[in-house]
Structures are given as structure tokens and as C-alpha cells.
Amino acid sequence: MEEKVVEIRGLMKSFGDLDVLKGVDLDLFKGENLVVLGKSGSGKSVLIKIMVGLLKQDEGTMRVLGKEVSELKTKALNDLRLKIGFSFQNSALYDSMTVRENMEFPLVRNVKNLTRGEITKKIEELLDSVGLPQSINQMPSELSGGQKKRIGVARTLILNPEIMLYDEPTAGLDPITCMDINNLINQVREQYNTSSIVITHDLTCAKVTGDRQAVLLDGQFKSVGSFDEVFAHADDRRVKSFYDYNFIDS
Numbered sequence: 001m002e003e004k005v006v007e008i009r010g011l012m013k014s015f016g017d018l019d020v021l022k023g024v025d026l027d028l029f030k031g032e033n034l035v036v037l038g039k040s041g042s043g044k045s046v047l048i049k050i051m052v053g054l055l056k057q058d059e060g061t062m063r064v065l066g067k068e069v070s071e072l073k074t075k076a077l078n079d080l081r082l083k084i085g086f087s088f089q090n091s092a093l094y095d096s097m098t099v100r101e102n103m104e105f106p107l108v109r110n111v112k113n114l115t116r117g118e119i120t121k122k123i124e125e126l127l128d129s130v131g132l133p134q135s136i137n138q139m140p141s142e143l144s145g146g147q148k149k150r151i152g153v154a155r156t157l158i159l160n161p162e163i164m165l166y167d168e169p170t171a172g173l174d175p176i177t178c179m180d181i182n183n184l185i186n187q188v189r190e191q192y193n194t195s196s197i198v199i200t201h202d203l204t205c206a207k208v209t210g211d212r213q214a215v216l217l218d219g220q221f222k223s224v225g226s227f228d229e230v231f232a233h234a235d236d237r238r239v240k241s242f243y244d245y246n247f248i249d250s
């Protein structure tokens, strides 16, 4: 049987009267890219926050790399978080630091006993693999949006995460740069053997990167499968509207 790196069962989360997650079931298999789609406010971020222990579910289970997240104590939770690479929407580089310093930051903070030479080698390797070896001494302000995203991904990879979370990786980029980032997401999986969740509103990104698509509707994943399974024969009007109207539906 395929190994599951994330196993979510019957997950529920409400804020006061607002029921956001109403019995979520979802698996992330080792080595797969799973795309999560859902309109604004559907609960995608809440789900990710429960996955990394920033929020606790009301009911149900969230097992990540074999551990129930809500039961982990601080040290175990920190260890788990180091295995999850989070690539933020706005790439989250520190503007006052060079690319090298930005990349060193997570390493110096989390991995002791590395020599300067080892740190430099690792940074160079990763910049090479995201296609930006020449940018090591540049400031973020000198980089394009697409380049910043690439550096953000490289920085996330520096701690060898087992799971990558991409939050709207192509938001705000032109179509060609979007394709570049989509290809990078696929390349990262091949090269670093990661399992990934890609949260996106961009259906091209969903199609190109996703082995499976999962659509969050009314607090549950009602539609999970390949792109064609989910969209070509979508019976649910709301799933179909994602495709037809690019999410402009209420």
C-alpha cells in the first residue's frame, strides 16, 4: 500500500457559530503533489494551520509523518515543523539581508555544527538547482517576483523538508513566470523526493503540478481525483464553476 505522509480523518473546526471544517478526510501520499482548491474563506489556511500545530481541531485526527499533531509537546512539534517546508505567498525574504544571508538564516538557527564551507556549499547547491547561482550576493529588491519565489523555495529546501506546502505559488506572476514556478515545483519533487500540498486558485498551476486535485467545498473535500476526474465530468455546479468561471461564483 502507498505510504501516507498526512492522514486526515473527520476533522472539524469552528470559530463560534462559524463551522469552517465539517468532517475533512484527506490523504497525502509519499512523493505526490496534491493540489488543494477552494474559494476564499473555505478553510484552506485553517487546515494548514492545524497541520503545523498553529491551531487545534475540535474533533477528528490530523496525523503528519505518523504523529497526531494535536498531541505533540513543544519540542516534538518543533521537530515536526522542521520537516515541513512552508513556501509563503509573498516569498517572505528579509529585505535587509542578501540572498546568502536569507538562506543561511534557517540553517544557522536550526542546524548546529555546520562549518562555513558546508553552509556555503549547501547554499550554492540549492541556488543552482533553482537556476539562480549568480544571485547569491544580491538583495531581494534587485530580484524579480519570480526570482524571489525561487529563492524562497530554495530557502525552504535548505532544511531538507519531507513535506512542502506551497501557498498560492503563482499569485501575482505573469503566465510565463507561472509556468517556470510550476516546473520548479515538479522539479523539486523529483530532485528532493518531497511530498507536497499546493494551495492555488490557478487552474494551470493545478493541472501542471497536481497528481491529484482536492476541492474544499462546504467544509469537506467532496471532489478528489485527477484533474480530468474532478473537472471534465464535474457534476457539482460549484466544482464546474471553478473551471468555467475561474472561481467567480458564490
Ligand SMILES: Nc1ncnc2c1ncn2[C@@H]1O[C@H](COP(=O)(O)OP(=O)(O)OP(=O)(O)O)[C@@H](O)[C@H]1O
Pocket (backbone or CB within 6 Å): 015, 018, 020, 038, 039, 040, 041, 042, 043, 044, 045, 046, 047
Ligand atoms: N483564528 C480565527 N478566528 C476566527 N475565525 C477564523 C480564524 N481563522 C480563520 N477564521 C475564519 O475561517 C474561515 C476560513 O478561513 P481561511 O483563512 O482558512 O480561508 P482560506 O480558504 O485560506 O481563504 P483564502 O483563499 O482567502 O486564503 C474564514 O471565514 C475566516 O474568517
